Amino acid sequence: MLKPNNSKGKLIVVEGIDGSGKSTQIDLLTKWLRSQGKLVYFSEWNSSPLVKSTTKLGKQEKMFTPTSFSLLQATDFVHRWENLIFPMMKVGAIVLADRYAFTAYARDVARGVDPEWVRNLYSFALMPDLVMYFRVPLDIAVERILSARAKIKYYEAGMDLGLSKDKLTSFRMFQKKVIQQYEKMVPEFNFAVIDGATSVEKQQKEVRAAVKKVLEGWNGQPDTVNVTKKPIRRTLAKVVGAK
């Protein structure tokens, strides 16, 4: 299982299927926290330069099996973990992660790997202080994805599982399995559920409220680089206001 967070930092994670709106929300959250003078580090699933060429090769040539796909994504994660996420947590920053180990628990298990096995893979990582799960009806997610870009990708659609020859049908069937896994994790990992079907503003309000609660009474490392100017401005504003 994941280790308790006894570092100085705070770890906040968003999870959900593709098209659930989580990336929009974490982007807004990052900007908001930075504007508050917080020191924030953002990390995205499957973004490590070290395994990029291997992932590309595997996807292009359709070489992945559920196990090798799972292991390569874990390699990507652990590389970010050792070089970025964990050091940032030690600094005392707020680490925001767009997807975390739970993505592997959901997708890899939906692909048929053993749940205990994949949980062991990530057992070196810390349990986040907050996991926000964006729950969204499949139809809305599909609509968002299709309107945002032209094509659903092979592995995203779970085409490797041979569920259906039609990509969209396969996508729907695969994502349904992924949702089932996520729903099981809601009580297991105490996810904060956000209704991803509501407006962006309404979701962001909920997100900020949840984050505020987590950061209450916590003083991490302040962002001295970006914040130095702000108190001056505020002082000026007060002076101007006083006039």
Place this chain on the structure above:
Amino acid sequence: MTEPIFYGSGFPYRQIKHMPGMLIVLEGTDGVGRSTQIDMLSHWLEDEGYAVSNTGLKRSPLTQPGLDEAKLGHTLSPLTLSLFYATDFADRLENQIIPALKAGFIVLSDRYFYSTIARDVVRGADPEWARKVYGFSLKPDLVLYMKADVPALVTRLVNGRGFDYWESGMDIRCADNLYDSFCVYQDLLIRQFDQMAAEYGFITIDATRPAEEINKDLQKLIHKSIGKHMPKAV
């Protein structure tokens, strides 16, 4: 091997029933002479009429280019190295080793996951975690562990390819130069192998002797093991 036995959950999404082939693993530290032995064994087995398939660490077409590239850099931290190798291993097991065993080949594997576990643990990984990562692995029919002490390994390297950065454990800097680091690092590895020999039932072979002599011993052991499972072709 007829019914596959896995160390953990194996590949739950895959139906693997009958595998008439045999999986034979040669283990041992760097520079112990495994590849020489594998070559000799391949020829011998083929002469005997068996179909032979060779595999070894880092030979997966999926991960080889990326892993080679990663090893040139300096951001390959211990756990990353560990899981990258696990990806290589899983890919070869599912796409090379298991299909070959199904087709009745004798698969000669130059190292197995035991080597990667040894390296991971020496680099600080949790031994239990590392073992569980390889829960998808097939139990070999025979694991032959070629054992040599550090002075013997050093002699072989001086006569052969010299000292290598990774084989000397320079990423964890066991000492300030390749030679000293090699000695410390390989000694730590040997201790891990010795531990695993009991745990996984390796057959230990004295690898400090001449290659032909070692090969004779290996042939005898393999012959005995094959005899139980596979009829001779000629």
